[in-house]
Amino acid sequence: MTDRGFSCEDNRRYLRQGDHAYIIGEKLRTGSPEVKAAPSRQGRYTETADNMRVKEVRISDTDRFVICHNPESAERDRHMREQLVAQLSELIADTDQFSDFKRGELRVKIADKPGLNRYLRTTPAGKLRIDTARIKSSAAGAT
Known part of the structure; x- marks a missing residue:
């Protein structure tokens, strides 16, 4: 192993x-x-x-x-994923109105939290978004 x-x-x-x-x-x-x-x-x-x-x-x-x-583990993972995405959504809500610097500061804070960072992506323009593709692949990996 x-x-x-x-x-x-x-x-x-x-x-x-x-x-x-x-x-x-x-x-x-x-x-x-x-x-x-x-x-x-x-x-x-x-x-x-x-x-x-x-x-x-x-x-x-x-x-x-x-x-x-393990269906029980998959359900726990699903629940945890939903909680993390909800928390991340709340953190990045309205950040399009932030200055680039302020958005960058938040990005650094989120980067220190692996669970949240896993589902965050940054657009080429520096906007913070939920990484829906990553959520889907994470959910598929829990099958």
């Missing part, structure tokens, strides 16, 4: 050179090409417990993914 800093392509390539089995654990929201491909592959979920279902998919001749889904 690996930690999140280990599962880069170079390390995977190195592991494939050996004559041994290995498991890499990744969250669906990591965004790697393999992780993005895995949920859309054919396969059925199997209920393994009241709060867990599992689906195995092959993404190549050498790699397979075991996707675990």
